[in-house]
């Protein structure tokens with residue numbers, strides 16, 4: 001290559017002999033004296049990220065600092081200092097000066113933009129990459145002071161992506177912090193109103209009862225604890241043309257969530273769920289209290305009493321066949337003739353499902369295979385039903401119970417034959433078995449009646465032998481068969497005990513093993 005030819009093409013280029021070797025010439029560009037060099041038009045972008053009073057001064061200080069930096073740099077001249085007050089969201093569209101700066105850059109008024117940090121410049125990866133790429137494509141560089149990245153360099157793209165990821169994390173932290181604020185409010189007993197059937201709101205935290213809806217809520221709870229199933233309640237409300245809050249038909253799921261909502265007792269459990277992943281916004285149940293929960297008593301006007309609510313929860317748990325055996329309606333009333341433990345229900349799967357009440361053998365769960373502390377026997381529910389029906393229908397009066405109420409119960413029994421838990425709760429203390437051919441109903445007022453019960457005694461009854469193959473099996477009359485939901489029976493009892501415990505720990509003044517802080521409002 002002819003070096004003189006290269007030099008000729010560029011007036012500012014000159015050729016110099018290397019001092020190291022004779023056969024080396026150096027082609028150099030002539031350095032202009034500082035005052036003759038064309039200056040780069042440099043702008044700066046300022047932003048503060050918190051909404052405080054010092055924000056104003058912070059911006060002023062930033063602007064003055066940039067002005068000084070730019071003026072002191074020999075190759076730079078000040079284009080303009082752009083500034084947006086922070087705190088208003090993360091989007092570029094909410095930053096007018098930022099957008100004006102971009103337009104000026106497009107118009108050729110800017111060569112370089114100085115920014116304090118990536119997070120001040122753009123608050124998400126997408127925005128930041130979009131703008132820096134666009135600016136680079138029109139020959140405008142951005143220099144991030146904190147991260148020491150100059151987007152005019154070839155490695156900047158990779159560095160930017162990495163830093164942007166961290167910046168996103170920072171933004172996540174900020175939203176985490178605002179959640180902490182909400183939690184602190186909850187800890188002080190301050191709650192936010194959420195749309196809820198039966199209530200409306202005035203402002204953010206004032207709960208106002210909607211009388212018509214409140215009446216329906218009370219009716220739902222009342223029907224439920226008197227034995228109506230959720231499906232029956234839904235059918236009834238729909239038949240009467242009573243709409244939900246959304247103006248649609250009642251569904252089982254809607255009713256079930258009403259019946260389980262503690263807010264109807266005037267209390268408020270905060271942090272039932274939480275967002276697990278801030279990107280996917282996936283909401284998960286906080287049942288294990290991964291985050292602290294706050295139980296606020298008497299937060300607003302109650303629609304149902306705590307007693308009615310507790311009764312409804314108990315029934316719901318007992319009726320939940322998905323969680324285990326259905327222990328409705330007798331659990332807690334039938335007493336084992338051998339050891340005094342409350343009997344539990346299980347279902348033998350034969351030609352037809354047969355509900356039986358048996359002794360769990362242990363006070364704290366169903367462990368049928370280990371019967372060391374009790375004898376095996378089986379009471380068919382049908383026979384218990386029949387005996388209890390006869391006992392209740394034979395009642396003339398009951399101390400402490402209105403005649404109307406007793407007659408109402410008797411009418412209902414004649415009508416559909418069902419034994420509901422609330423009949424037992426109203427009239428019965430417990431039911432014992434003096435022998436295997438009778439049951440004794442011990443009434444609440446201290447009287448009792450013994451009714452014949454046709455059952456097979458355990459020594460006549462082909463007692464089911466319980467084994468542990470897979471889900472468990474039983475041997476019934478010499479024949480081995482799978483017991484329907486053996487493990488579920490156990491789960492159900494465990495679950496019920498757990499539920500009762502949970503109820504206790506959410507009560508004020510209880511010592512709570514899973515750390516659910518109880519917060520009293522006011523006082």
Ligand SMILES: [Zn+2]
Pocket residue numbers: 336337338339340341359360361373374375
């Ligand atoms: Zn027993």
